Every structure is written in C-alpha cells, then in structure tokens.
Amino acid sequence: MGLRELKRERTRRLIADKAFELFTDHGFGRTTVEQIAAAAEVGPSTLYRYFPTKETLVLEFVEDCLMGAVAWFREQPEGELPDALQAVIERVLAELERNPDRVRAVFELAEQTPSVSAHLSELIWSFRNKLADELVRRLTGLDPQCAEFTAALSAGTVMNIIETVVRMWVDDPAGTEPLELACQAMSLLRGGGIPMPSVGSGDNAPYGP
Amino acid sequence: MGLRELKRERTRRLIADKAFELFTDHGFGRTTVEQIAAAAEVGPSTLYRYFPTKETLVLEFVEDCLMGAVAWFREQPEGELPDALQAVIERVLAELERNPDRVRAVFELAEQTPSVSAHLSELIWSFRNKLADELVRRLTGLDPQCAEFTAALSAGTVMNIIETVVRMWVDDPAGTEPLELACQAMSLLRGGGIPMPSVGSGDNAPYGP
DNA sequence: TCGAATATGGAAGTGACTACCATATGACTG
DNA sequence: CAGTCATATGGTAGTCACTTCCATATTCGA
Structure with a gap:
C-alpha cells in the first residue's frame, strides 16, 4: 500500500473523529461542516470528497459494523443457514460492543435529529437488503421468486x-447483555413466545407450486 | 367544522398533489419547492407551514396509511393479539392497494433519491414503534421490560x-396479490419455513423470571 | 359589525451541497 | 535523479432547502 492510501485513511479518520467530537459536544444541528473542516484542518470541498453528506459522518462507525458483517458473511463457507444467521447477529453485536460509547452517542444523535434518524433507518434497511441478496444466492433448490421471498423475510428477522x-x-x-438478549429473542421467535399474526382464514397453501 | 379547517385541508391536498405531479414528471431533485409552491398558488412560506420537509410531500400518502392503521388498531377492542396483528397487516395492505400507482411512484422516487429512501425507512420504523407502544400497553401480566421486548419483536415481525x-x-x-403474499409470509414464519437464526449454544432460558 | 385569533406572503438570511479550476503532492519512467 | 502523469487539495461562486420575522389578509366569536 502506497503512501497515498495511508494519508487517505488518516485524513478520513481525522475528519470523522473531529466531526463526532463536535457533534457530541455541541449537537448535530449546531455544528457546521465548515467547523468540522476547520477542526480537521482541511477544506470543506475535501471533506465532501470523503463524506457525501453530513449525516454519514455520524453513522460511519455503525455502517462499518453492519457492512463488515455482511462482507464477512459473504466469505463464509455455505453451511447450515440458521447457524450462519446466528453468527451474523453475534458478529454485529460483538462489533458494536467494542465501542459502546460511540454506539450510544450515535443513537442519541439520531433521537435528537430527524435526518440522522432517517439515515440510520436506511442504513439498517440497506443491511437487510445486502443480507437478503447473499441469502438468495445460497437458497438453491427453490424457484427464484420463492427464494427471494424467503430470503427477504429471513433477513428481515435478523434485522x-x-x-x-x-x-x-x-x-x-446496565441491563442484560446484547448477546444474551439476542439469544432470548431467537428463542421467543422460534418457540412462538411472541404474538405473531395468525394465518388467514382461507387458503394458505405453502408458497410456490 | 369551520370554514377554516376546510380550506386548510384543501390547500394541504392541493400542495401535496401538485408536488407529486411535479415529482413524477420531472423527478424529485429537479423540482424546487418554489416550483411546487407556484404550482399550488401559495407562497413558499405557506408550504413549509404544512410540510416540514420536501420529502414529506412524497411520503404523505404512505404515512397516512401506516398511521391510520395504528390509530385504528388503538381503537379496536383488545382481543387475541395474533388476530389483531393480522388485521393490522390486512388493513395496511388494503389501504395501500387502493392507490397502487401512488405507492409504486413513491417507491420509485425513493429508489432514485437517497434522502427520500431514508425518510421512507424512518417512516416505516416509526410505524413499528407506534405499534410496539400499543402492544406493550396490551401485554399485561408480563414484567415491564419483558413486555417491551416482546412487543418490539412482535411489531418488528409485522413490519x-x-x-x-x-x-x-x-x-x-402482476404477481401474487399482497394479501395472499402476506398469508404466505405468516405461514412461513409460523411454520419454520424460513431459515431463522438458531438459539445460542448455552443457557437460553426463557426471558424474564 | 368590531376585535381577536389565525392564516398568508414576502423578504432576508443561514447553511448544506455542487461544479469548477488552479495548484500541490505522491507515484511511475527514462 | 528529473520529468511527467495521475490524483488530492483548496478556494470560489452558485443553487436550493429551510428558518425567522413582520406586515397584511381572512375567518371566527361576540
């Protein structure tokens, strides 16, 4: 790797860190991109070359966790799907738990700022989509439409x-640990421990021919 | 109801309709709020009194469907939860199906414009939250935290x-009808027809004491 | 019909984001 | 090492979403 990419990564981190600092200190709305650029000692136009919107500066960390988990999943050997999905959940949670303060700060900023909340929701949705894409690749033996349907629901459950x-x-x-909570969630969903919509009155034949 | 509210509703509809027209004709990004205001024959400042952001102009219809369903659910007598949840799903789908072109247009605009997509995701998330709030109110007999957990997962499944x-x-x-699809989705989720993350290796005791 | 409450339009300003260009810096070739 | 090529940067000018504020007009209750 050349010196170029090194500096790229360095300035990228610098900008994101300075931005996060300013956001947590003064709030998202009360921080301008010019202030961020000045704090990172770059020009505003440079900042926009690294981050397309102000909101991405907040969500970078969460995005890395989610997309990293998807990338990791893509590289795993294809085994039993349920176990693989559980592994994805565990990986995401473990990654997030490595930086609890940052995660909490992100969600706090999202609560305060509608546009941040919107982008966070879309980020999570994007994660669901990428996961579904990978799942549909692995769901062989079903007709394409059925596979897509199944994959979407499955990825949605993970999400x-x-x-x-x-x-x-x-x-x-301070409550129950995320991983433990996740296990309980899986148990509840599997065991019918949560109220689930009942199937329709009439013909609910299994999907597909 | 006075004349005032009548005119309010009328201009609100007018603005939203004109906006939607311009969006579908020229695209979201190529339409300015000034153009919308001009088309609706109101001042820009008036437009912003009715709609906080440009994106809400796109999503108004979907928002009405989702929030209307939640409001309806809140007023229903408390009965068996699974049936009630199914009713919510049916109601939302039926409401959306009353205006298929509009729904399709919304999703097309969302695909083309990141910020619209983000707001759509958040709208859906907000629906999940409101549904969860109502569910937690109905889940008596469980300790508060367990009820919240169960309600969140349940609402998430509906979403x-x-x-x-x-x-x-x-x-x-032209494919399978939404309602039929929904029935199949419920069957799959109930019957274990979709790959679901497996429960953790160790202690997966049911949630709560 | 008069006064109070509220809805409207317009003007001025902030700030996110874009397009463009001149310059500087790291990367490869002789 | 010198040259040059690709790319990264900074600055400028501009568009447009959105806010704030005030003067005016419209509707409502008495």
Missing part, C-alpha cells in the same frame, strides 16, 4: 432481532 | 411482513 436488541441495550446499558 | 410483501408487490405488480 428485527439486531435492531430490537441494540435499541434495548442502548436504552439500558 | 417485516408488510415491508417485504409491499416491496415484492411493487417490484412485480
């Missing part, structure tokens, strides 16, 4: 668990 | 089904 667990953890950091 | 079904419907309007 549901992660999102619920993380939000509860953020709200109550 | 998962709706979102998956609607997206598939939007992608392929």
